[in-house]
Amino acid sequence: MPKSVSIQFLGTSSAQPSLTRNTSSLAIIIDGFSWLFDVGEATQHQLNKFKNIKWGKIDKIFITHMHGDHVFGLPPLLCTLSNNLNEDLARRPIEIYGPSGLRKFVYNSLSLTHSHLKRGYIVHELLFPDDPIDSGNPFEPNEFEQSGENIQMTIDQNNNRSWKIIDEEDYIVSAAPIEHSIPCLGYVINENPIPGNINIELVKPILMRNKDALGLKNPMELLKKLQQFQCLTMPDGTVIEPPQRRPGRKIVILGDTFDPSGIIHLAMDADVLVHEATNSLTSDDPERTIYEDVEKRSIENGHSTSKMAGKFAARINAQQLLLNHFSHRYKGDSEAIMNEIKQAAIESFGNNHVICTYDGMIIQIPIRKEVN
Ligand SMILES: [Zn+2]
Ligand SMILES: [Zn+2]
Known part of the structure; x- marks a missing residue:
């Protein structure tokens, strides 16, 4: 039986929370098990609020980059995940993947706040060639951190750069670098072929x-x-x-970016692309604002417009585009403004399967109908 796969958006705001949107986080839910991608501040409030994800079913966490709006919620979440453990969970550490510096951030946050976890964790760092190899922590080793891997980037003969992270019976998870103002990753979850x-x-x-x-x-x-x-x-x-085998689902989740072309070799023909749309030209902008200026400013800040996201979705031949990471200047989340943002993406994508996501939104990912 093919597994049920869905995505729940837990935070869809950029930089800071608004009254309607929290900072970045989303979950992929596979047959009840959840993998979190980014853990912005107060992600655990969102988990409490939406009640869709069981705490004990979170077993992997992936971080796209070290900006605070993507990681500030991680240490407190690890503390909460230590509560109400059964024996099995207490034995199974939470696996965390992300860029250089993540291990130190988690360790120092927990150590300096004298946090004692009952459930262990492991941080695996995905290293760029120039990144230092983290050989240990400045504090005494503690009983709840287990040593993680330092995963080196591989570069193939076409100069494509990537990290292979997980290769399990049902799924392969890989990552590739994408362009932002600091080192940033995009993740690709590839389901292995499904029996017909x-x-x-x-x-x-x-x-x-x-x-x-x-x-x-x-x-x-x-x-x-x-x-x-x-x-x-x-x-x-x-x-x-x-x-006959049916192709498995491919889900691409990008961190903040103004140019994700570094992930194209992994992302082609994605069933779902999650792409940031921090900016857009909307009727809220001052009268003489032109799109080119909005795009230029967005790129200077390391971000994309919804039109740029649509273009990238077309470039990788994605089936569906899910937009997130909206600027908090779209006050009140008016439906009309979100519709303008979506329309700009539809035009450049050439496909109307575009959704402006909101906090709590759940999207099912169906298996493909065609047969190989
Ligand atoms: Zn961000
Ligand atoms: Zn960022």
Whole structure:
């Protein structure tokens, strides 16, 4: 059975919270388990408010960059995740991935505040070639930090730069550098191919008529092998082919950026692209403002307009574009203004699958229909 995958936006404001939006955080929820991407200040308030994510089901955290609006909520969240543990959770450390400096930030924040966790954590740093290798902490080692990996960037023959982070049975997670005012990462979550539907009406009679020769009480248990893409040869010579594979889902989550082209080699044909849209030309701007000036200012600050996000979504042939990280100057979040921001992205994307996300919003990611 394909797993259910959804994204919940926990904070969609840039730089500082507004009355309607908190600072950056979102969760990918896979069959109830949650991976958080960025943990802005008060992310745990958002988790309390929306009640969709169970604390004990958060087991991985990914940080895009070290700006405060993306990490200030991490140390207190780790403290809260230490509460109400069962034995299994207490044994399983939380894995945290992010750029150079993250390990020191977490360790120092927890040590200087005399925080004692009951659940361990591990920080894995994704290092750029010039980054120092963090060989330990300035404080005494404590019982709740376990040593993490220093993951070096790989550069292929086409000069594409990336980090392979996780390679599990169901998912591969990679990252690549994107351009912002400080070192910044984009993450790509690739689901491995999913088995197609087995034609039971066709397969069942074949299995049943070979039941005795197979020596199996319940030959239907062989369906599992078909789902693992294995071919079955029956004692009577019939060959049952496994169902065709369906491509897994690809989710691309970018940190703040004015130029994410460094991730194109990983991000092509994404099912979902989450892209910041800090700025946009809207009817709230002074009368003589032109788009080119808004874009220029945005790039100077390391950010994108919604039009730039749409262009990038078209460039990687994304199916859907989810915009976040909106400037807090869009006061009151008027529907009309958010619609203008969205329309600018639709025009440059050439596709109307664009959503201006809001805090608490949940988006299901369906599996693709086509067969390889
Ligand atoms: Zn930011
Ligand atoms: Zn930033």
